[in-house]
Amino acid sequence: MQDRPAPAGAPAISCRGVWQVFGVNARASLDLALGETGGDTAATARLLRQRGLIPAVQDITFDVAEGEVFVIMGLSGSGKSTLIRTIARLIDGTAGEIRIAGEDILTADARRLLALRRDKLGMVFQHFGLFPHMTVAENVAFPLKMQGMGPEQRRARALEVLELVSLKGREDSFPRQLSGGQQQRVGIARSLAVNPDLWFLDEPFSALDPLIRRQLQDEFLSIQADLGKTSVFITHDISEALKIADRIAIMRDGVLVQIGTPDDIVLNPVNDYVREFTRDVPKGRHAHVETIMTLPASLPRMPDDPGLRANMTIDSALAACMSLYQPVPVWGANGEIAGVVKPSDLASALTPDEL
Structure with missing residues (x-):
């Protein structure tokens, strides 16, 4: 794998040797396979598959700098969504180290994880996940309610972030009264309500029509320019990745194939797999x-x-x-x-x- 280093400075996210293996006794099986193969990643993955396990993420190492938009992309089944869920501890990693602001969250207990998700992590997913019985403002303010913030403060903050995503005036509407693009804006606003340090976005625009998708990409870039969040963004669309990324990581079958700037990916693909992604990209x-x-x-x-x-x-x-x-x-x-x-x-x- 070709790895271009993250910008200088202490990383906001640091992943070292991260594995995500699905199956019975995954950790013990991984340790055994690593011992038998001498730590060779490809050989270990083959051995795990032979034994009926699924090595969805294999020995992943990279850093994400403060304020960076780090895009992870790949085809369906490449492991990109599994990786972001592992980094966010929505699923428990099998092995390795994931540090957020220096803290290894793979060792964090349930109470600490709850605090991290409540105070430091903002997450947006492809499926909006809005509460249908709540108004737009109530949906956005829900994470603040979980923090114990009072109703007036919650609504004031909800209105603030709704204006940021161009939904001023729709705060008392219900999700069913909004278009798909507007519903996704509500999801984005909700993820920003707690002013998170890290912003995780898993294919947030892929279910939308192309025109709405481009508009939300532009709004994402505008919000990012204003707030400077450290963002990990998942997509399968090379055009989207090139438009929004500071750096791009391309995955294939659970392995990181290349990490680099958009210019690196377009002009210097490391193999035919990456080259195929960029073949129709207008390089100029x-x-x-x-x-x-x-x-x-x-x-x-x-x-x-x-x-x-x-x-x-x-x-x-x-x-x-x-x-x-x-x-x-x-x-x-x-x-x-x-x-x-x-x-x-x-x-x-x-x-x-x-x-």
């Missing part, structure tokens, strides 16, 4: 100039400067300098030259991969 819209530029020891003479910036997409850069043939400068955020790039390299980056 998602990859940026800084991923293919170079910084030579001495800058060549560059009489023409089309004004490229490191954060421009390749499509935009090509449009700016298509008629130029010499290397052109790329400017960094500090106003100094960060490197140079050849127009031919820009074009090469968009060439489809060989079959």
Whole structure:
């Protein structure tokens, strides 16, 4: 697996050697298999399957930085939803270590888990899970009621987060009176009511129509820009992942295949499985100039400067300098030259991969 490190700083979430195995005596069977295989992940998984167990998540290790949107994606059955449920301790992990703000939650007792879910974790799922007999405001305020907050404070906070998700004025409606997209907005608002440190979203938009889905993706990005939550987002849609992620982890059959930025995934897929995800992606819209530029020891003479910036997409850069043939400068955020790039390299980056 290719692993690009998380941004610097103490991680908000740290997973080390996480396994999730389903079956009778899963922990003992895993320990036995690891001993027999010398800790080899693939061999251990094969041995577990031969013995009638299901290794849904296999030896997963990664960090998520504070404020990062970390997207986990894969096909159905890849283990992505199982992984997020294990990280959130909705199901007990079989082995490994999962630390949230330094605390290993795999060892937390039931009382501590309740406190974590009540105060630190916000969760949104594909199925809205709203209480039909409660109003929108009551649904959103329900986690605050569990915290013991008074009715006036609960409603005030509910109205605050409902405005954040563009549902101001619908607080006294019932779920049956809302569209699917509006119901999902209620679910998002409810997950944010307690102002959680971590935000877990398991395919929250996949049941919605494409237009509503794009609108909610935009709203998610707007909320994320305002609040800066540490988010773990599950999807099977590469376009959605590329749109919202700081980094993407791609899973296959319980194993992490590649972790990287959207540019990494699009331009440098590690194998055919990842390449298949990105085959139809318009690379020029998602990859940026800084991923293919170079910084030579001495800058060549560059009489023409089309004004490229490191954060421009390749499509935009090509449009700016298509008629130029010499290397052109790329400017960094500090106003100094960060490197140079050849127009031919820009074009090469968009060439489809060989079959």
